[in-house]
Amino acid sequence: MKRRWVSLGLSLLGPVSALLISAILGAFVMLAIGKNPLQVYAVMISYNLGQLDSIGSIFYRATPLIFSGLAVAIGFKAGLFNIGVEGQYYLGAFFASWAGVYIKGLPAYIHLPLVILFGIAGGVIWAWLPIYLKVKRGAHEVITTIMMNSIASAVMLYFIHDVFMDQNQGTLGAPRVRMPPIQPTARMPTMLGFLHAIGIDMPNYVAINWFLVLAVLAAVAVYYVLWRTPFGYELRAVGQNPQAAEAAGINTKRIQYQAFLLSGAIAGLVGLSDLLTYFGYLDIDFPKGYGFSGIAVALLANNNPFGIILSSLLFGFLERGGLGIQALAGVPREVTTILEGVVILTVVTVTAIIGRQVRAYERHMAAIATAAEPPVDTRAPGGGQ
Amino acid sequence: MHPDLILAAGASSPAIADAVASAIRLTTPLLLAALGAVFTERGGVVNIGLEGMMIFGAFWSAWGAYTYGPLAGLAIGAVAGAIMSLVHAIVSVTFRVDQIVSGVAINTLAYGLVRVASQALFHSATTSPSVPSLTRIDVPLLDRIPALQPLMANLSPLIVFAFALVPVSWWVLNRTVFGLRLRSVGENPLAADTLGINVALMRYAGVLISGLLAGLAGGYLAVEQTSMYVEGMTAGRGFVALAAMIFGNWTPVGAMLASLLFGLADSLSIRVTIPHVPYQFVNSLPYILTIVVLAGAVGHARAPAADGVPYERSGE
Numbered sequence: 001m002k003r004r005w006v007s008l009g010l011s012l013l014g015p016v017s018a019l020l021i022s023a024i025l026g027a028f029v030m031l032a033i034g035k036n037p038l039q040v041y042a043v044m045i046s047y048n049l050g051q052l053d054s055i056g057s058i059f060y061r062a063t064p065l066i067f068s069g070l071a072v073a074i075g076f077k078a079g080l081f082n083i084g085v086e087g088q089y090y091l092g093a094f095f096a097s098w099a100g101v102y103i104k105g106l107p108a109y110i111h112l113p114l115v116i117l118f119g120i121a122g123g124v125i126w127a128w129l130p131i132y133l134k135v136k137r138g139a140h141e142v143i144t145t146i147m148m149n150s151i152a153s154a155v156m157l158y159f160i161h162d163v164f165m166d167q168n169q170g171t172l173g174a175p176r177v178r179m180p181p182i183q184p185t186a187r188m189p190t191m192l193g194f195l196h197a198i199g200i201d202m203p204n205y206v207a208i209n210w211f212l213v214l215a216v217l218a219a220v221a222v223y224y225v226l227w228r229t230p231f232g233y234e235l236r237a238v239g240q241n242p243q244a245a246e247a248a249g250i251n252t253k254r255i256q257y258q259a260f261l262l263s264g265a266i267a268g269l270v271g272l273s274d275l276l277t278y279f280g281y282l283d284i285d286f287p288k289g290y291g292f293s294g295i296a297v298a299l300l301a302n303n304n305p306f307g308i309i310l311s312s313l314l315f316g317f318l319e320r321g322g323l324g325i326q327a328l329a330g331v332p333r334e335v336t337t338i339l340e341g342v343v344i345l346t347v348v349t350v351t352a353i354i355g356r357q358v359r360a361y362e363r364h365m366a367a368i369a370t371a372a373e374p375p376v377d378t379r380a381p382g383g384g385q
Numbered sequence: 386m387h388p389d390l391i392l393a394a395g396a397s398s399p400a401i402a403d404a405v406a407s408a409i410r411l412t413t414p415l416l417l418a419a420l421g422a423v424f425t426e427r428g429g430v431v432n433i434g435l436e437g438m439m440i441f442g443a444f445w446s447a448w449g450a451y452t453y454g455p456l457a458g459l460a461i462g463a464v465a466g467a468i469m470s471l472v473h474a475i476v477s478v479t480f481r482v483d484q485i486v487s488g489v490a491i492n493t494l495a496y497g498l499v500r501v502a503s504q505a506l507f508h509s510a511t512t513s514p515s516v517p518s519l520t521r522i523d524v525p526l527l528d529r530i531p532a533l534q535p536l537m538a539n540l541s542p543l544i545v546f547a548f549a550l551v552p553v554s555w556w557v558l559n560r561t562v563f564g565l566r567l568r569s570v571g572e573n574p575l576a577a578d579t580l581g582i583n584v585a586l587m588r589y590a591g592v593l594i595s596g597l598l599a600g601l602a603g604g605y606l607a608v609e610q611t612s613m614y615v616e617g618m619t620a621g622r623g624f625v626a627l628a629a630m631i632f633g634n635w636t637p638v639g640a641m642l643a644s645l646l647f648g649l650a651d652s653l654s655i656r657v658t659i660p661h662v663p664y665q666f667v668n669s670l671p672y673i674l675t676i677v678v679l680a681g682a683v684g685h686a687r688a689p690a691a692d693g694v695p696y697e698r699s700g701e
Contacts, residue, residue: 029498029501032505033501033505081485081486081489083489129676133676133679133680137679137680137681139676139679139680140631140679142433142485143624143627143628143631143675143679144675144676144679144680146621146624147621147624147628147672147673147675147676148672148676150620150621150669150672151669151672151673154665154666154668154669155665157665158663158665158666162663162665292489292493295486295489295493296490296493299486332500332501332504332505332510334496334497334500334501334504334510335497335501336497337493337496337497337500338494338497338498338501339497340493340497341490341491341492341493341494341495341496341497342490342494344486344489344490344493345472345476345487345490345491345494348476348482348483348486348487348490349476349480349482352480352481352482353480
């Protein structure tokens with residue numbers, strides 16, 4: 001029992017010290033552009049926690065990051081690096097938008113789930129080629145998925161601008177490059193009514209919605225699949241040591257193939273919260289970058305699904321805070337992007353250092369234990385080193 | 386080749402020389418970054434952060450050129466790339482963190498840093514004012530031949546430098562003690578360590594060379610090609626350069642040939658319109674080619690044996 005608390009403490013030590021170091025490095029960036037870091041952080045905290053709409057906004061911003069972090073984490077657990085979540089969610093959003101616009105006459109309880117399935121399909125389809133080429137040809141998934149991201153942008157531009165552009169946008173100003181509006185039957189409702197019923201009144205522009213609940217359920221499901229099923233066991237075995245897994249009779253290529261498609265499926269959900277609740281149409285300026293943020297989210301959580309919920313909330317906090325410090329303290333919001341990169345670097349570095357110290361400590365303890373055992377040995381314990 | 390495509394590219398010889406010249410201009414940044422990638426990977430360190438080092442180099446070289454002139458600007462860009470690569474070396478060589486994770490973090494970091502620095506220094510997040518370029522050079526005599534003129538006149542000196550770097554890199558890697566040691570820590574760091582070679586030092590050297598050259602590649606884009614910094618101007622070229630290095634089988638000459646192929650695809654994607662094919666897909670040509678090349682190259686390509694594997698002395 002005590003051992004468990006020690007290991008929990010050690011696993012939190014990495015992220016917590018990484019966040020502290022990141023905050024300090026972020027302070028240096030603010031000093032470099034002539035701002036008082038303490039004041040900026042104070043503005044960020046009071047802006048974020050001082051008003052109810054900020055809290056709602058943090059949960060809304062965390063929603064796509066939970067999906068994205070889960071998608072990246074499944075890849076990491078299987079020894080794969082899915083940088084392609086970015087492109088996969090563009091395609092998921094496009095597929096969902098198509099089904100939301102052009103499939104007509106269905107009741108909401110069929111249409112909305114169908115649209116979500118289309119989103120999943122988009123993500124899976126865009127994930128298929130990189131993992132197929134990885135398994136069949138050995139092409140490294142990192143570079144192929146990055147290329148697929150660039151191609152996804154081109155595909156989106158083509159479909160939104162050249163094929164499915166909304167031609168009935170009225171006469172006010174230049175038409176936006178966007179698809180027609182998604183039908184009401186495919187829109188995801190906000191949680192505001194529910195929150196009101198339990199006594200929390202948020203302003204009606206807050207877009208916190210039921211995808212948040214789906215994201216939390218997805219985290220539970222990913223935890224269950226990875227840690228409680230034979231498939232998850234094999235997946236983690238492949239990620240930790242592919243040679244040993246292969247020797248133990250696990251078909252590593254098949255597991256990696258399935259794991260990557262599962263990752264793509266979850267990636268397909270990333271953009272839907274924005275698409276089906278906030279925007280209601282697919283715009284060429286649809287939010288970008290969730291796929292990359294998902295990498296930081298997953299690493300900070302050490303790929304733990306419940307940790308991913310927490311780190312998504314933290315990144316939602318940073319993003320919302322980014323708006324606050326831009327508006328109220330005159331600090332460019334990209335400071336939070338810098339913090340994201342610094343968080344990744346420090347969390348992996350600190351974790352590596354702690355891991356090494358723990359291993360050295362365990363070796364040391366083992367050496368003392370073995371040295372103490374044979375009573376005939378007259379040398380001092382550990383003196384043999 | 387489709388007849389319309391030839392028409393679109395122009396069939397007369399000056400036009401062909403023009404197209405080749407454009408391809409060579411677009412090859413240059415890829416070549417510089419790919420040569421750097423050869424050094425870091427032959428030393429056993431994968432550098433996915435090339436893209437971030439390029440964008441960092443592009444921004445700081447534009448700032449340097451704006452403030453101190455083009456030559457100083459390019460030097461500052463190269464140093465900026467090297468500083469980013471130093472972060473990569475510290476994290477992945479000294480602390481033995483997963484090299485790909487480190488490289489991805491560097492790309493994120495570089496993106497954020499240049500956005501903030503650009504707002505602070507240029508009062509615009511996305512572009513710099515126009516900056517001066519190096520004086521253009523003409524190749525004597527050859528620039529008089531009309532058919533060759535687009536290739537031989539009005540050249541950026543950095544193009545000549547990049548191509549001259551190919552034999553130099555070959556010589557350094559294959560004919561110097563440094564090159565031998567660098568390759569040995571990429572193939573078998575344990576054996577190299579046993580022979581008294583400082584593995585970490587060699588790997589730092591490889592990573593720093595890649596950062597310098599990636600920064601210079603970014604500098605070429607900003608100072609020489611566009612005469613200004615534009616956000617996102619590297620457009621994935623750091624990753625394409627990595628693919629070129631792999632396709633070139635981890636050798637300088639191979640990297641050059643592969644970079645030329647990608648440079649040609651790049652110039653076609655800008656210059657050519659193919660009937661019935663949407664321009665968005667033509668623009669994606671370099672990315673599609675990268676995937677095709679990676680999928681096809683693996684049959685004959687062989688990475689250094691310890692590429693991407695952190696070296697840990699036992700008992701440490």
